[in-house]
Amino acid sequence: MNGDDDVGVGDVDEAPVAAASSSSAAASLPRKRKYASTADAIYFKSNKQNGAAWLSNFWPFVDAKVAQSVPPEIRNADSSFEVDGVRFASVEHYFQSRKYAAINADAAEEIRLQPTALAAKKCNTKWKRVQPIDVAAWDAAGEEVMLRALRAKFRAPALRAALLATAPKKLIEVPGRGADRWAGEDGLMAKLLLQVRTELAAEAS
DSSP, X not given: OOSSOOOOOSXXXXXXXXXXXXXXXXXXXXXXXXXXXXXXXEEEOTTOOSSOGGGSTTTTOSXXXXXXXXXXXXXXXXXXXXXXXEXXXXXXXXXHHHTTTTTXXXXXXXXXXXXXXXXXXXXXXXXXXXXXXXXXXXXXXXXXXXXXXXXXXXXXXXXXXXXHHTTTSEEEEOOOSSOOSXXXXXXXXXXXXXXHHHHHHHHHO
């Protein structure tokens, strides 16, 4: 996710591949980065059929095959959530809507009501052309907005139990192309998911 993004771009569900030592070996390797969950980490993306798409901000708006890879107790649970008495269908809906909450209530509501997470993201893109947001201000606020959304999402019993069950593994969003402060092992999503998991574990103890 590059601040707005959670759409997988050209990655597949295998572990990272080390660079080959020879040019011929390098030529035989796939050009795309590869990721798979390991003993120490769970890699996730909304287009990954590895059972972890529920960690994505687009959940539950994923491809049917991706959804089928997710355990039924998560897949069949209601993953929408409320913040300040307003219901959001996904984290992506909340995140994109909040960009306009203080400057254009109609835009924020239109984004919130979109039928899918991808549609919410595209609606935000449409509004940015009409009424650009203050990018610097949003970059400063975005992390707290995301944290609030994740806290709300993981109040759902099935999702809370699933998140707690991932401990002590790292939770890493598969990066897309280009620079991305949200994805990757050191990205904000890894940091915030760990924070929410730690908070939930403390509540449960």
